[in-house]
Amino acid sequence: MTIVLFIPEMGQLTLILALCFAIVQAIVPLLGAWRGDHLWMSLAKPATYGQFACLVFAFSCLAHSFMTNNFSVAYVTNNSNSALPWYYKFSALWGAHEGSLLLWALLLSGWTFSVSIFSRQLPQIMLARVLAVLGMISIGFLLFLIMTSNPFSRILPQIPADGNDLNPLLQDIGLIVHPPLLYMGYVGFSVTFAFAIAALLGRHLDVAWARWVRPWTIVAWAFLSIGITLGSWWAYYELGWGGWWFWDPVENASFMPWLISTALIHSLAVTEKRGVFKSWTILLAISTFFLSLLGLFLVRSSVLTSVHAFVSAPERGVFILIFLLFMIGGSLILFALRAPVVKSRISINLWSREILLLGNNLVLVVAALMILLGTLYPLALDALSGAKLSVGPPYFNALFIPLMGLLMVMMAVGVLVRWKDTPVRWLASMLIPVMLGSAILAVTASIVYGVFNLAILTTFLFAALVLLASVRDIFDKTRHKGLSTLTCSYWGMQIAHIGIAICALGIVLSSQNSAERDLRLAPSESMDLAGYHFIFEGAQHFTGPNFISDKGTIHVMRNGKKVAVLHPEKRLYIVQGSMMTEADIDASFTRDIYVVLGEPLDGGAWAVRVHVKPFVRWIWFGGLLIGCGGLLAALDRRYRVKVKRCTHKVTAMKRVAA
Template sequence: MIPELGLLALILALCLALIQASVPLAGAWRGDQRWMALAKPAAWGQLAFLMFSFACLAHAFLTDDFSVAYVAQNSNSALPWYYKLSGIWGAHEGSLLLWALILAGWTTAVSLGARQLPEAMLARVLAVMGMISTGFLLFLIGTSNPFARLLPNVPVDGRDLNPVLQDVGLIVHPPILYMGYVGFSVAFAFAIAALLDGKLDAAWARWSRPWTNVAWACLGVGIAVGSWWAYSELGWGGWWFWDPVENASLMPWLMGAALIHSLAVTEKRGAFKNWTVLLAIAAFSLSLLGTFLVRSGVLTSVHAFATDPARGVFVLAFLLAVVGGSLALFALRAPMVKSHVGFGIWSRETLLLVNNLLLSVAAAAILLGTLYPMVLDALTGAKLSVGPPYFNSMFVPLMALLMATTAVGMFTRWKGTPVRWLARMLMPVLAASLMLALIAATLHARSRWAAAGGGLLAAWIVFAGLRDVLDKTRSKGLLKGLPTLGRSYWAMQLAHLGFAVCALGAVLTSVCSVDQDLRMTSGKAIEVGGYHFVFEGTTQIQGPNYVADRGSVRVLRNGREVAILHPEKRVYQVQRTPMTEAAIDAGFTRDLFVALGEPLADGAWAVRVQIKPFVRWIWLGALLMALGGSLAATDRRYRAKSARSAPQTHIRGART
């Protein structure tokens, strides 16, 4: 009975989404306050019903109700309770329910947190989000019902959750990632509402900025957690594989970064209006594209659900409707927008425009490399693999250029910057960066040029940030001046610092890692990268739903014990699936990574040993960037009742 109540709640949520998508929009067009007022209760009711539906599915998992097909396919009575809960979003139907629930949560947050919005604008924003909810709920109910029964042939036990997903990464990664994916729907809704309203001014950009910052921060944390999950769980020791599904999350993050910077220009200077609207559409469209890639069955990936291709047809049709409809509206409205804002070559506007171009080209290059093999296969049947060499050759130079321009952009001013003053500010930064790059090249003789290049660009950003702080606090003194800089300024500094730390970590771990596959017997010691790894054999252990050979590897350096690592080779009993559970000794400047391979003759084991310098800096940098985005969203001016003054643009012929 409870699963049927969950399905009924989904249907009622769909009914409210239809009301939310239509009545408030008509009310905004007619100027009818009663119709517009329906947007908020419809959003709240939709969230309540989806929460109830989600709770019904959670009850089915926790009580081992294997009459529900989704539970039978993704759970088992021996599965620990925390994996039963995370199993709710471990496959297609449940993850889609989580997506719809998070979308309803974002909608409710906007309805409660956007009190300063004019009533008509809020009605349009919530109506657009209601349209998106309608599409996903139709998809969920029509093709992906998580409450479908297996009556009367109820299995005695379930097939178990995919062993790859039985990790803490599943508990935290998808919800945070979806918060970012779905969060871009808010920026999209604000952009479409502004186009419908016929008024592209600083106000809508200002209203949209905090929501966009939070969504971008969540997506960044989700990507970082996914990278860490792949690194620690898959046993390969890599942190990024240019997998199509990884690319699907990186593309909207890049467009979101461009959108954040473009929103700043639109709010403060009234420029880049068309750019900003287009970036908002692109960021959310790429989020929907990620949904299509994961759920359509067009690709095979360790991350993909590879479901019925018929579902992919629905998602593709929805994607085309959203992208096509929004671009058609943009094509009608955007040419009428006139911006009369001038700026020079050495201005903040120019540097932010370069930033937008580099991030957009990077996202386009990834999109091409991800989709081209699929399109070629569909049209000609030819198989083509686009791997890391392509992505690295395209992405790395663009990010290097972005790092170079980021530091310059910190010193530029709106409208224009005196070239001599700019050069005077940058020269000490360049000198200090070159000095640090030379030190990095000396310390890493094996990969001298890569270490020097990464060190130079990272130092370029860090020293530029320090120089800018000193310059801005010079008149009041450092201690008195620091509190006056404001949250947005510190958010920018924190995000740029995170960018430098992440990039430096990626460069150093990529070029300086040591990786060896060894044959080890009990008592054998092998030296790798200055560490001695002593294999002390394996023992068999029994887990809650698996058996494992648990190795013991003692790590010594200069005769002193550094760590004792316990990698495992597990076999999950229901699906009889072998899994490698790596053992990692984490450190701020290096990770020691040991993974068991296959058993060999004479009691020996294949063992993979890796030393990963500065790999933690990748995730530290990502977290710093996300923290910067979140801090920017807390700026007090976003809670003010009136927008800051900036040039306004009314679109001729639009009804307001």
């Protein structure tokens, strides 16, 4: 019983112990690599194991405090309540600043632990440097936790009788799955960054290095893709406005590293296949890590107001900013000193996959810089002059959409071209049938869809290009040898590309042809929208576990037949006194019927908002395909190849260069 009372203190103690392990992990192996001391380098793994075990224990201590309603812990008091369902109590661990940062540190140690376990084929000196860099990153986050964001702080001696409850907006399954997956992506890029710094420290970047780092990058990218997709889905049904993306600064903070990491994956492919783009690869690895830390700063620094942002003290933002400047500034200085080492010396022909991937990377980088400018410029202007400027969807859409159209064309052509050089006549024989088929398919799809405008026709054309180019390439590669010759990496690439095409179709079709209507409805009154007939039957009062609710009933009819019965809600969360809207959605493959209950009006009437959104589910289906394609690509057996085989390929590349 006495031990249970001191569980928060035990969690705090293990955080300090984890910091000690991180310090050993960061310093001793790095010195061992410098001195060539194998004993010192071998300490990297035990330090990694110790840090991971300590953080698992600390996280378990905080989970115990939530599940047992230990309101002597300030973080538990501020983010839980005895009436909160158990699954929301658990997800409340990462529902606010301190707990989410502990989850971040835990996932970082988990990635580090995984590198130490699954990188046995790495040379000891390379592994020591990688784990040392990851240890340095862990030191920064653990110091941040212990010094400014302690999740185990107590409220003593007056312990509250109950908690303040979790933010009602976060009492949803989206909080359970979205942040951990998003953080897995964010944190995973620390591994890529560590590999890049280790290569610069060792003055050695070759094909083997690219093969070692590529699966880690792909897995992190896949998790980030799925995390962003689930975040968009959560915003769509939980916020009650019927949209899935509104270029919020915090949304941008996760999208920018996704764009740069997409370029990084393609750059790694070129480095692995041809031994070029080494400088690109290093800079993209550093930039992806920088943007991940920038996202952390934007969310937790109080420099912006967002539904996604944590309310945090400005001094915490200063800590993150100093850490960001130290890590990124140091890495860029190291890159400048080692620039001759990573210079590529292999010639590239104009009609080659390398050139197409270079163009692909340029488009992605320009898109990320455009979003970065639109996100940071208003903040910088406000800080320097106090002037308020809003950069909204018109800016982002006007610049981003044409870039994505160009990217889809490059995807279609890039799949068909060959490494090193592609005969122009052969490429034309591959492309002409694809282009003609795409034009026919786009016109046919527009006619069948029943809406014939430039935006929809162009989107159908670009999506058809990606799809038919993939089919043409699969046919070309298998007509003599069969499907068994295609690798997991190849299938993952094709699935991800098709996912992007499906996502683009969902975005354009849902935005171009959606219908929306707001009106006052009394019981038994009805309305019509987009071929559907809506009958409002009134609202009933009921009580939930920690809220009271008015639940509406709306019958949806089409051609005299009942399609669905929807129950949108207006909830009052008792402890915080927060009023929340819970939309109800009838989803199908081709459309969503989305109903929101607004404010109560006189005579038992309610304000009701109705949306009919065609093909909106394709956005998230495409996003999940992108992430699943990445995970499949990471399973490719060549990433488990022994170092000896990689070394032979390095020797061959050097002969080509000579």
